Amino acid sequence: MSAQTEQGYFTEENSAEVVIGRNAACTDERLKEVMAVIIRHLHAAVKEIEPTEAEWFAAIRFLTKTGHMCDDWRQEFILLSDVLGVSMLVDAINHRKPSGATESTVLGPFHVADAPVLPNGANICLDQKGEPMVVRGRVTDSEGRPIAGAKLDVWQANDEGFYDVQQKGHQPDFNLRGVFETDAEGGYWFRAVKPKYYPIPADGPVGQLLARLGRHPYRPAHLHYIVSADGYETLTTHIFVPDDPYIDSDAVFGVKASLIADFEQRDDPARAADLGVGNPFWEVAFDFALAPR
Template structure:
């Protein structure tokens, strides 16, 4: 319906046709302008969704129940609303909006719940796999700026699942502390390298309302196999990202939509005893060549997004 400045509209009484206009007209002058903007936009799209769906009273109440149960599933160690945001692609969308980068720079992806600060700092070449399970893998590459100049002294913080698909923090009894976590530093040429094992896919927690919804939508709860990275260097935009294995059955079906095309790596089998000996790996082994391209730190663009 046309949003005219109709004289008969006093913004007070409910009307189906201009329902969100009526609701938004109530926001008072003392409200924070950004909150007013956010709530007005949410209300407009929510009302448009309801008008398109035309829910029955029972469907509306099913939604109320779902939202309530999702909140009640949350505890100190479980955030079901973040899971909901994840499986609806909202977490990735917010991440993408906040990390638009110049072409060629390594894209961001979501942080995920398993990062911990304080992982051991290792020299290049060290092996972060402390439980000796899985396929030995060499990851190596260069950190550069967008013009291809090497960035020395960049900090590369990596973490991943073990070969059973669990992070160390999920299996404190079974896995060594800091298993498959480490911090490396790029050398004078911008190069870094380390030993690890191939990561494995894993499910998000699916025993709550969000898992039930996934099931009802005929979706599975699995994340595509990945290694997490945070790469930082003075003067550059921090990169929070993953690299993905190319042959994971869930690569095109990551349940939280974390996969971007430019983040899929190669894991080649290398049969080269000399190279294996050079890096201290068994032969054959997997090789992943992966460069990180850092964009300059963005300038602050709005008062609500200071860098």
């Protein structure tokens, strides 16, 4: 028997073993391991599903259409990974946290580098549209000790569910974005507007798949953060609005119970004037605990 058929000839019963064996000469051990797992599970799925040839070709057409939707701005395969929960699973595996540290979630496609560095208390809403909101909190280590000089890169959708990069010419550049630094007590605060839920792109094959599965394409309202400090693991996460209609059914599975923040509506003209926001306003408190590097 030749080296190419060292596991025997291909049959329905031994299909995975034959294909894995054909890769025996691979010198990249990690690639060999990964492909063996993928082949084993893929063949097991096919044997369990027993697709017709028409169904299998439909799957190929779906993947082809998914690839055709990808360009420099849109990555339909990442969207597919998101709605299948794979993106969040990869994030969870790569960012396991010690007890007491804030949990992570996915970055999302709308982060912009070089957002303006702003002083604490600055208003990141440049067009003054939406319900005013004040966000404050502390950055600490996992033991609760304050971290001075930590950086918080913050961005969010507006009150209509759009990011500035989605509405060039309508929203100002860097609207609802800013980078803040914690004070000596680890404190930070800024002004913004209450964000709104929004749909992921649903005009392609992934959106069509969601519709056929009876699922909606919406993400609940949230604020994005990247929190970093010397000597600590960088944290990429969100905080979520608790009363959002999609808080329990995020299309990309990004919600974690520990990341649902307290949003309190205040009707206090004197306090609003002191904070420099309209009345009534939303007040949000959320602390971040970083894991040591």
